[in-house]
Amino acid sequence: MSSDAMAIPTARTEPRPWVEVVHEWVTTVDHKRLGILYIVYALLFLVIGGIEAAIIRIQLIRPHNDFVSPQVFNRMFTMHGTTMIFFVAMPVLFGFANYLVPLMIGARDMAFPRLNAFSFWLTALGGLLLYFSFVGGNGLYGAGNAPDVGWWAYAPLAAKAFSPGPSSDYWTIALLVSGFGSIGTAINLIATILCLRCPGMTLNRMPLLAWLNLVMSGMVLIAITPLSAAQIMLLVDRYLGGHFFDTQAGGSATIWMHFFWIFGHPEVYILIIPCFAFMSEIIPVFSRKPIFGYPVMVGATVCIAFVSLSVWAHHMFTIGMNSYANSFFVITTMCVGIPTGIKIFNWLGTMWGGSISFKTPMLFSIAFLFQFLIAGLTGIMLSSAPFDWQLSLSYFVVAHFHYVIVGGILFALFGAFYYWYPKITGRMLNESLGKLHFWLFLLGFHLTFDVMHIPGILGMPRRIYTYEPRPGWETLNLIVTIGALIQGIAILVFVFNLIYSYFKGPIAGNDPWDAWTLEWSVSSPPPSYNFAEIPVVGSRRPLWDLKHPEDPDSRYE
């Protein structure tokens, strides 16, 4: 393959009218631009969702606080959950997948560029619809009214009888629309990965990032469909007199739970698998070793995907299933721990014997390993059904899934930002600000989410806008809120770094991390259509082969 002569000038230098620039971005079908659109869109919602979290935490800073009314509080936690899952985590991960997958498999774009743009704009419309509820929720009455049924929108709370206004409809339609966007992107990723790999890149030589996004896309196809089906049924109930979830007319509240969680649990893996993908790219590069046990990593991921489709009712241990059903979901849930454990061990194996440098991406990756380990272990506690009868629906479970989503997914994402920002913008992120961001965020994260487990153990349920001054609850909630504010400051440092380094960061060059996958063989940012000449690869680490002609990986295959 040829990697030199790739420094093709990327942008015209003469200034253009801003309308033209906006028009270019709105009509673009380029996978890199769409990737950036996804990421920027998600960052915007990250800040909005973060503000909602701050409102929740300020309200809970002391018992009987009246910072917001119960109605506003309920809207805040509903919007916080919905926003963070559907309009932050999903789009940002799709954004990275969009940007990186074609580059890493030596393709010039996604398989269906127009579908790609369509999917993004559907997702974007979904987010706007959800937030339009703040002004349009009560329609003619003028006053805004965001959804307040929780991000699970359990039946029959979301039925017309208990949610009379249109606010729940905004929630339903926003998720339906963005769900179609997700399905479009998943189809696109699958087609791209299966059909557009460059010569020599067999499935067995694909970077793990591509493999894991392939698995994730397959899960999106399986998991989003029941969610969309449930949303349509809910709309039928609300507008056409259906009785799927209408308990007063013989409908079933538990059917909604099944539909929601057969989406909801795989969704967790849809989010975490791309983060495993980031780890599987970052850890080897900063340990200076290839990923340990590549085939097992692929196998474990596929295994997680399959098993995770059979565990959903562990979210429903309290609904009164019989002991056999409960035991079934105990064993399947515990089984997820096996392939997940294998992955953690393989990342450790990658670091073992390496030469680890603690650049910001690696710091976030190590923190990911540590926190994901704890999240997995509290997950095992929750999988033990009787223990779950005590822990679920309490602050313990809130701490647990934030450990997965913040401690796991968000830390991995920050690692990915620091790692690929140079490729995307051409400039390095400021390393000192990066370290400050890391340590502040780590401190805030642990203050908040380590401590948050304890009020759950002491009997504090989730989703309560106020609480009684019980021993321990007050101090613990105060600490949790302080931690949340520190996390907020860290996020501001991060956002500042993103903007500052875009203008002032050191020039990155093609390959600032001395890495091994194809995206580092092209200029930063990569030229239109990525590769002037389609590369040909002979191993899993094409750039290693190029840099070490005396000892290429291809020799061992």
Place this chain on the structure above:
Amino acid sequence: MVRFDQIRRRLSIAAGIAVLLAGILLAASLCFAAPTEPSPLPSIFDPRSTPTKSIYQLSHFVLSVTGLIFAVVFGLLAYAVVKFRRRPGDDGREPAQVYGSTQIELAWTVIPVLIVVVLFLATARVVHSIQDAPKPDTAVEVVAVGHQFWWEFRYPKLGVVTANELHIPVSEAAHPTPTFMTLLSADTDHSFWVPQLAGKTDLIPNRVNHMWMDPYQTGIFLGQCAQYCGTQHAKMLLRVYVDSSEDFATWVHAQQQPAVLDANVTAGRRVFETTACINCHAIAGTVANGRFGPDLTHLMSRQTIASDAALNTKANLRLWIQKPDAIKPGSLMPAMQLSDADLDALVDYLETLR
């Protein structure tokens, strides 16, 4: 010679680990306080009934296993980070490129499988022992109905109806009197949770759930609705009074009586019976037989009102009727818009409902 930044780095790592360990110790000491006196703190690690005690024992086992896994994996991670870090003096050569090892990978697959089998068996045993426990003839039966945002408790065999404060007898080993509950919902999903006596079981409309508890100690135990049920989910609190068998019998007898008819408060009774009160509330022996709100026949036998949102004092009662949003904004109790005279009369009447 050790450079300054190395020392600083080591110190910061050490400080980080110290903070972490201190946090874990603090958490552990809070969690594992041994059960002694009844406390106002509804901790799941302070069990007072057979089901919660077996969950408590199971949780110890699960915590030990997960704690051990944590220690091993964290140890390996910390070792790898310290031992294999790039040092300033390194020659910059790439380390040995190792691609994997079938034996090691097999080992770290088989060991987790064994752990899962053990954990599953321990869990399944407890699931079975709690869920499939037979109901003895001496059991007390209670039907709990969840409402937005309060609890209705009916004792079908005893002919007692009450709200928010559940009275049950203590269950002695020699003469077990466990309480078996049937859980229903009148509107949305709720969840019955009294951490010291029972794990959560949901109350779901159009579905019948069951659970049981056999407290082995008298006292007042706090709980609350655990499943988000609407605006005032937070103030859908709950108290369980575990009485000695004599106290329980006395309580049941008192609750079985019709409402007190006090001639001094006829005016207040008139207000009650001629306004919307009777649409939602019942008072046995009068025309009031609504079921949408709590039964008020023995209102004054309860220590709290509005599902434990306020103490049952005269002032609170008055405020609750006049302006419910002051106590529980968003509750379904309407402000009754009564004149001061009517309000006083009504409160005087309610105060006689012992």
